[in-house]
Amino acid sequence: MNAPTEFARAVCPHDCPDTCAMRVTVEGGRAIKVVGDPEHPPTQGALCTKVSRYAERVHHPNRLTTPMKRVGRKGEGRFEPISWDEALELAAARLSEIASRAPEAILPYSYAGTMGLVQGDSIAQRFFHKLGASQLDRTICAAAGAAGLKYTYGASLGMLTEFFSESEVILIWGSNPIASNLHFWTRAQEAKRRGARLIAIDPYRSLTAEKCHQHIALKPGTDAALALGMMNVLITENRLDHAYIAAHTLGFAELKVRALSYSPARVADICGIDEQVVVDLARLYGSTRKSAIRMNYGLQRVRGGGNAVRAIASLPSLTGAWRERAGGALLSSSGWAPVDSHALQRPDLMPGWPTKPSRVINMNAIGDALLHPGGAAFGPKVEAMIVYNSNPVAVAPDSERVAAGFAREDLFTIVLEHFQTDTADYADLLLPATTQLEHLDVHKSYGHTHVMVNLPAIAAVGDARPNTEIFRDLARRMGIEEPALYESDETVAQAAFRWQDKTLEGVDWNTLKQTGWAKLNLPDAPFAEGGFRTPSGKCEFYSERLAQQGLDPLPDYLPPYESADGAPELAARYPLAMISPPARNFLNSTFVNIESLRSTEGVPHLDIHPVDARQRKIVDGDQVRIFNDRGSMQARARVTDKAREGLVVGLSIWWKKLAPDGRNANQVTSQALTDLGGSATFYDCLVEVERA
Ligand SMILES: Nc1nc2c(c(=O)[nH]1)N[C@H]1C(S)=C(S)[C@@H](COP(=O)(O)OP(=O)(O)OC[C@H]3O[C@@H](n4cnc5c(=O)[nH]c(N)nc54)[C@H](O)[C@@H]3O)O[C@H]1N2
Ligand SMILES: Nc1nc2c(c(=O)[nH]1)N[C@H]1C(S)=C(S)[C@@H](COP(=O)(O)OP(=O)(O)OC[C@H]3O[C@@H](n4cnc5c(=O)[nH]c(N)nc54)[C@H](O)[C@@H]3O)O[C@H]1N2
Ligand code: SF4
Ligand SMILES: [Mo]
Secondary structure (H helix, E strand, O other), X not given: OOOOOEEEEEEOOOXXXXXXXXXXXXXXXXXXXXXXOOOOOOOOOOXXXXXXXHHHHHOOOOOOOOXXXXXXXXXXXXXXXXXXXXXXXXXXXXXXXXXXXXXXXXXXXXXXXXXXOOOOOOHHHHHHXXXXXXXXEOOOOOHHHHHHHHHHOXXXXXXXXXXXXXXXXXXXXXXXXXXXXXXXXXXXXXXXXXXXXEEEEOOEOOHHHHOOOEEEOOOOOOHHHHHHHHHHHHHHOOOOOHHHHHHHEEOHHHHHHHHHOOOHHHHHHHHOOOHHHHHHHHXXXXXXXXXXXXXXXHHHOOOOHHHHHHHHHHHHHHHOHHHOOOOEEEOOOHHHOOEOHHHHHOHHHOOOOOOOOOOEEEHHHHHHHHHOOOEOOOEOXXXXXXXXXXXXXXXXXXXXXXXXXXXXXXXXXXXXEOOOOOOHHHOOEEEXXXXXHHOOEEEOOOOOOEEEEEOOOOOOOOOOEOHHHHHHHHHHHOOOOOHHHHOOHHHHHHXXXXXXXXXXXXXXXXXXXHHOEEEOOOOOOOOOOOOOOOOOOOEEOOOHHHHHOOOOOXXXXXXXXXXXOOOHXXXXXXXXXXXXXXXXXXXXXXXXXXXXXXXXXOOOEEEXXXXXXXXXXXXXXXXXXXXXXXEEEEEEEEEOOOEOOOEEEOOEOOOHHHOOOOOOXXXXXXXXXXXXXXXXXXXXXXXXXXXO
16 A cells, blocks of 8 residues: 655755746655645746656666775776775875875865755865865856856846846847746746847857747857847947936946957857847847846857856947836846855865965866876876766766776776766766755755755655765765764854845755745846946946956957867867857756656767858758867758858767766867866867768
8 A cells, every 4th residue: 555645845956047946746755746836936836847856866767875996997887886984094094194195186076967056065175175175166057157157247146037027128148048947937938928029149049049039040169259249239329328328337438448349240240140130139138128138158168168257248228228127137046045065065164265265176177187297387196086966977078088087997986876878987986976856955946046954855765865974974984073073964054045135035954944945035127236246336337357457457358269260270180169058958968867868869960060061062851960179970951041150069968977978078179278267178179071
């Protein structure tokens, strides 16, 4: 007989701006159904297709349920089960030995497999800080955009997502919300029904661009030029809010000079679009204060990504759109939540804190870092990697080098995972971690402004343990005496937020646990009266902080590293720009191993324009080889004008071992970093394509 049915409150843990509230149906100790919470305003009862399948993922037959030790070659993926006791002993012995000699030879590698503040970076960070391990600069996704916002608004702040439904013009800029920000798309649809115009700015006719009134297919990496061209028109046609500019911005005179050098004709040439498109876009944008810009991270994965975000983020301050709650811009709302990262991560546990913090390694250059022999400038060679919440062998750029690094026989690698991913295949020790339905967590969101609690719905599957528990176990086995490493998940969760902050008025840990979420107390139009978090308190077109670093204090267009403008010789050899944005049914590399979702995506595809295909004698359905000096991969060609001429698009991120040729798009992407923030440049990549 079945045990009675129960419901539990949970939060979608994935790296997605929507941070949905979920209700989990549990029967006989198993999660049987996961649905969107109808009462949570941002979720409105709907989850995306991927996470509607969450129960399938949690109880998947391939879930890792016991610790395992490598028996085959690195990368081969052959393991044998061992006990937790044996696993912890092996790990502790090796890590203690390295830590006693060269703690910075130990490197954590993690990202946002879970966005939870507890299972993300709390006990784990405290553990690595206490050891004196190298620090990882977590820049694979959003760092350029975050820096752009920091130097312009002072933090990752923006419009409140609910008011996009009242906007009259919406620019969907470097963003594909039907795939990656579904609940924003619902708001945009509401606005559309009320008469708003929707414009997609994207080199690719994405699912979203297809459904907008207009699609501006600019060349990748040229967004800053387009924004400066819009400014040029706004200024020359005097479509400005002079009072807002005078009261709440800094550096208009300097910005004006810069913008005047970007005539619509010059911009049209840089972006590969018509001059009239630039002029019309600026006029439409300036025609109402209820103009809203939904940027997303797709536009900042190029050399000039930080500057592009600065240029676009400046637009609403020129027209005074911020005066309306339905006007302004949003890239990330994560800065609104009063998260206490110091309390969570305790950087003060580092032996050299604060004057000599441990070495920092940029995660985007992990390939080079692993292959580096060490030395004066670099410091000790990396001898141990502990990977959690990430799948670097599939997702990190310049994958040939990443895989070569992971294959080093003298590298000791521990991977904490739900599944045997491409990265797990290289582990010396593979440790089973719990999923969101099995552990406690708290969340902020980068797409809405609620804080949320996830309570465990079911017991751990098999012998899986939460990340936090695994790091506590390791610390204990290594004999580390530091109380902060042994705090319970609930204690850590309570430390995650600054409860005294006025945005959390009337909310405490116990009420939050009861209600599951709380909306932050914020004004509807956050910058109507200025109040930016920059040093000047204004929207900084001109940034003194950038000037002091010897950087351009004003936003500018920087040609992509890999483009005809940026590298003509390279472009002659590799004439096609390749981007590899997310596939709708995957979440980065998560869910690629879920059969029902992978079968919807089919096989790796490459969208290529008919003109480019014809020149290469490629017909629809051909197997093609995509290559450059870094590597190659294969895909099935889809000949379509969804990709503009000169652009090829390979929706991602495939598990290599689940692709027919055992490779993915990161075979060709580069380790070069963005202008600001040290972000990855996944969409700054030239290739050639031929029939396989
Ligand atoms: N279904 C699904 N949802 C996801 C993810 C996923 O993998 N799958 N990933 C999650 C994560 S980690 C993130 S960061 C976000 C990513 O989602 P977004 O922030 O929306 O970013 P991308 O999907 O990388 O790119 C969005 C669009 O930008 C376009 N683009 C590429 N280069 C340029 C450019 O130079 N300029 C302009 N204007 N547009 C460009 C792409 O063609 C794409 O259609 O989504 C999250 N949500
Ligand atoms: N070519 C190309 N490459 C890209 C991108 C692109 O657009 N194109 N996008 C980039 C972007 S924006 C991002 S954010 C990165 C994302 O890269 P990653 O952050 O590595 O994201 P995922 O591939 O989803 O891998 C997350 C892993 O964490 C595991 N995980 C989830 N929850 C837990 C947990 O609680 N404990 C443990 N131990 N593990 C857990 C999951 O099983 C999964 O294997 O990829 C980047 N790479
Ligand atoms: S991935 Fe995004 S849209 Fe899907 S359930 Fe999670 S938060 Fe919601
Ligand atoms: Mo991301």
